[in-house]
Amino acid sequence: MADQLGRPGRLCRNHCPDGCRDVFPGGELVARLAVLILGFGFLAGCVTGTPQEGCLGCHPVHYRARGNCVSCHRGNGATSRKNIAHYRFIPAALAGFTLPGSPQVALGKRLAERYGCRRCHRLAGLGNGLATNLDQLGREDPQRLLDAIKQPATAMPDFCFAGTDAAALVNTIMAAATERRGGANEVPVVVHFTPGKGVRENLFVRKCGGCHRALTAREGGLGTGDVAPNLAGLFSRFYPGEFRPAERWNAERLRRWLDNPRVVRPAARMQPVAVTPAEAVVLAELLQVPPSAGDAP
Ligand code: HEC
Ligand code: HEC
Ligand code: HEC
Ligand code: HEC
Incomplete structure (x- = not known):
């Protein structure tokens, strides 16, 4: 099995009880095509349209009743330069959690259950305190969480999650963390990540x-x-x-x-x-x- 970066043959089996099958194989290709097609559309719009300040200079309005662009996508709304506007923004694939009843959040919940994230992490108020409490990550850059899941830390199993599933998990974490904002003064769990003496004889x-x-x-x-x-x-x-x-x-x-x-x-x-x-x-x-x-x- 090759991962996102095309590195072949990493060992991904057996970290979960039933192996790590793709829930939606091919989903990522569809997502990439969609972004590509949209990208060309927007580029054409930017070149021909009247220049305006902020996101709306390049994008149409959507979900207006639910807030402004940066309330859901973050980024910088005070510039007409794409790279600055998009700096640390939340792309579409990671923004599902901002809507109620998101299918990505539902999928991420099922994956978190099946792969046992809670044997180490707290998520939505439940789980062991062996690693980061995921409920405290509401202000994090979701892109960084995506990277953390795709290229996990040493003590975290590498489940070899591809695009759709990894994005769903990020959406689930963001949904739970956003809901639980305010629990930030909870005492962080002490974990000894540097193995002490005696580990070799352990x-x-x-x-x-x-x-x-x-x-x-x-x-x-x-x-x-x-x-x-x-x-x-x-x-x-x-x-x-x-x-x-x-x-x-x-x-x-x-x-x-x-x-x-x-x-x-x-x-x-x-x-x-x-x-x-x-x-x-x-x-x-x-x-x-x-x-x-x-x-x-
Ligand atoms: C030579 C390889 C090997 C060694 C050594 C080994 N195991 Fe296992 N263990 C496995 C494999 C493979 C499985 C997967 C289930 C199966 O088919 O047996 C497993 C399954 C398990 C399970 C069940 C996990 C589950 O989710 O069903 C437990 C518990 C376990 N081992 C504990 C231990 C402990 C504790 C030790 C050391 C005292 C140990 N094993 C040593 C290979 C090993
Ligand atoms: C100068 C034009 C420009 C501005 C300003 C701009 N964008 Fe974009 N945006 C684009 C283009 C072009 C794309 C197509 C994909 C790409 O090239 O990254 C895009 C794509 C997107 C996407 C989809 C990308 C994905 O991978 O899911 C989102 C979401 C988005 N923009 C949000 C915003 C928000 C929010 C703002 C304001 C804070 C903003 N954009 C400002 C040009 C712009
Ligand atoms: C309530 C949250 C919310 C608000 C407000 C919001 N978006 Fe989105 N946006 C999303 C979600 C979720 C998606 C993912 C696709 C979907 O579910 O529609 C998305 C997708 C996008 C995309 C990718 C293309 C697409 O439609 O799939 C762009 C570009 C985008 N948003 C730009 C913006 C801009 C510009 C604004 C401000 C006018 C904005 N968004 C306001 C939640 C929001
Ligand atoms: C065997 C324990 C273990 C399991 C199971 C596990 N993780 Fe982790 N995870 C870790 C460790 C260790 C880290 C490194 C950061 C830390 O907690 O100290 C980490 C880091 C992360 C991070 C980055 C946190 C940050 O702030 O840097 C995310 C996100 C994450 N895990 C999500 C998941 C998800 C989603 C699952 C289930 C699919 C999962 N983890 C399963 C141990 C685990």
């Missing part, structure tokens, strides 16, 4: 890290494996998968899984991993997330 790194990764509250990002799911927040209700249907993961079930995954799921690919009872306790502690305000049962 049990997870030694016994699981070749296949798995996990973002942990105590030791930050652990492991280097990309063939198995990221186990961050395994025991929380935000982990996107269960031990068995309607049975959430817990320490005891993890021990049974490690004893023999195939007893739990006949088709499991993971081999049994020998751990002593003491090691099982350490692993369970490591995968525990501190209770967060959003994590009601």
Whole structure:
């Protein structure tokens, strides 16, 4: 699978329970064509039309009843120069969240659920506090969030989201963050991203890290494996998968899984991993997330 930048062959499988299939393959091409066609239309308009100040010199009015251009698109309305007007503006694909009932926001919600963003992040008031609280990003440049999702930080899984899906997730984050504006004085979660001493001897790194990764509250990002799911927040209700249907993961079930995954799921690919009872306790502690305000049962 090639990503947005055409870099081929990045490992994207298994970060989510069911692989990472495109929800709308081809959607991006359609979006690009639309922008291209619109672009030519507007260029022609700009050349032939009477020069005016601001966005309206180049664009027709739309959604007037809902506000002015910069209330939804940001940018700079006090110039007739495109590059300045468009500086840090919100393009059409990321502006859906400004309208009620946006289909992009709905799609982003489904994706966030399926790929388990909340095993690490708080989103719309719910989720673990292992990484940035996404509800605090309402004033961010959505373009930057798009980049953060397409080219994720080390401790965030690379889901290889392409245009339409990545844009939908940004719309969902912006919608939630805009709705929750004002919660900004919430205490930020402390996460240890720089692995401390002892990580090399860390049990997870030694016994699981070749296949798995996990973002942990105590030791930050652990492991280097990309063939198995990221186990961050395994025991929380935000982990996107269960031990068995309607049975959430817990320490005891993890021990049974490690004893023999195939007893739990006949088709499991993971081999049994020998751990002593003491090691099982350490692993369970490591995968525990501190209770967060959003994590009601
Ligand atoms: C000098 C002309 C000019 C001005 C002024 C201008 N634009 Fe544009 N805009 C364009 C052109 C041309 C395009 C077509 C795509 C491109 O070339 O980026 C465009 C595209 C857009 C798009 C769609 C781009 C996308 O990728 O979704 C939005 C949204 C937009 N402009 C908003 C604004 C807003 C808001 C303002 C005022 C703050 C503004 N523009 C001012 C010329 C202008
Ligand atoms: C209530 C929010 C809102 C306001 C106000 C608004 N827009 Fe938009 N704009 C959007 C959304 C959402 C889209 C994405 C396409 C859609 O849903 O219609 C968009 C799309 C665009 C596009 C891409 C072409 C298109 O129609 O799809 C341009 C250009 C644009 N807006 C310019 C402007 C300008 C100029 C103004 C001010 C006159 C403005 N917008 C006011 C929300 C808004
Ligand atoms: C295994 C944990 C994990 C999962 C799962 C995860 N992320 Fe992240 N994410 C991170 C980390 C770590 C960062 C780096 C910034 C930080 O939080 O310190 C990050 C950063 C981000 C940022 C940039 C925040 C900023 O201000 O720079 C966005 C946006 C984001 N993630 C969205 C998502 C979305 C959407 C999903 C689900 C599709 C997701 N993340 C799933 C761990 C995760
Ligand atoms: C040699 C590779 C490998 C090692 C080492 C490994 N695993 Fe796994 N693990 C997998 C694979 C592959 C899966 C995906 C499910 C399957 O088909 O078995 C998996 C699945 C899991 C799951 C289920 C996740 C889910 O969402 O269903 C848990 C929990 C788990 N492993 C925990 C661990 C722990 C804890 C360790 C270390 C003590 C570990 N694994 C070591 C390969 C490995």
